[in-house]
Amino acid sequence: MRKKSAGILLYKYEGGSLLVLLVHPGGPFWTNRDAGAWSIPKGEYEPGEEPEAAARREFLEETGVVVTCPLKFLGEERQKSGKLVTAYAGESDLDIGKLKSNVFEIEWPPRSGRMQSFPEVDRAGWFTVPVAREKINPAQRPFLDRLKAARATDRSAGSTV
Numbered sequence: 001m002r003k004k005s006a007g008i009l010l011y012k013y014e015g016g017s018l019l020v021l022l023v024h025p026g027g028p029f030w031t032n033r034d035a036g037a038w039s040i041p042k043g044e045y046e047p048g049e050e051p052e053a054a055a056r057r058e059f060l061e062e063t064g065v066v067v068t069c070p071l072k073f074l075g076e077e078r079q080k081s082g083k084l085v086t087a088y089a090g091e092s093d094l095d096i097g098k099l100k101s102n103v104f105e106i107e108w109p110p111r112s113g114r115m116q117s118f119p120e121v122d123r124a125g126w127f128t129v130p131v132a133r134e135k136i137n138p139a140q141r142p143f144l145d146r147l148k149a150a151r152a153t154d155r156s157a158g159s160t161v
Contacts, residue, residue, distance in 0.1 A: 006055035006086040007042025008067055009074065009143050011151070012093050012126065018151060019126040020144065021094060022135055023062060026101065026122035028108055038135040040087055040143065041121070051086040062121045064100035067092065074146045079139040087143045089150065096124045 010021040022038040024030065030037055043058030045051065052071060059067050071088035078084050101121040108116040127135060129144050136144065 003044055003081075003083045004051075004086065005042045005044050005083055006051040006058060007040040007088070008055045008059045008071065009040045009087055009089045009147055010067070010092045010094055011089060011147060012091060014126070017128055018148065019128060020132050020147065021092075021096070021124060021126055022132055023121040023124045026119035027104070027106065028118070030122070035134055036136070036138055038125075038132075039137050040085075040140060041124075042085060042087070044083075052088060055086070055088050061102045063094075063124065065094060065098065072150060074143045074150075077139050077142050079137065085140065087140070089143075089147045096126065099124050 012019050012021075021041075023041050024034075024038050041059045041062040042055065043061060045054030045058075052073075055071070056067050059065065067090055069090040069092050071090045074087040074089050076084055076086045099121070101119040103117045103119050105115050105117050107114065108118075125135075129148055132144055133141055
C-alpha cells in the first residue's frame with residue numbers, strides 16, 4: 001500500500017498580498033537545497049486515521065504550534081515518490097519565530113557509526129504565491145493554485161475561510 005501524508009497550507013494577507021507558510025526539511029541531505037525543496041507542513045498517517053486530524057497532528061510535530069482555525073480541503077496530489085498528499089488550508093497569522101520542530105536521528109556521516117539528531121524542519125517562511133511556486137516541491141504546486149482560486153472565490157462571496 002502506498003504511503004499517505006496530510007498537511008496544512010496556512011495563509012495570511014499582508015499589505016493586500018496572499019502569503020503562504022512553507023517549511024524547509026531539516027537534516028544534512030537538505031542543507032544546501034532550496035528551489036523545490038520546501039513543503040507544506042505534513043506527515044504520514046495510517047489507515048483508519050482521519051486525514052484532517054493527521055494534518056493537525058503533523059503540523060504540531062513539525063512546528064510546535066497547534067492549528068485551531070477551520071480548515072478547507074484542498075485535495076490530493078501524488079508526489080514523485082508515489083506518496084499521496086492530502087492538503088488543507090487555514091488562515092493564521094502564525095509567528096514563525098516561535099516554531100519548534102521535532103527531531104529525528106540518523107547515522108551521520110554515513111557508515112560512521114555516529115548517530116546525530118536533526119530537526120524535521122530547520123526553517124519556515126511566509127512567501128507570496130509566485131515565490132512559493134519556486135520553493136515548494138513541484139508536486140505540491142497544485143495546492144497553491146487551489147488555495148489562490150478558493151480565496152478569490154471566497155473573498156468575492158465574503159467568506160472568511
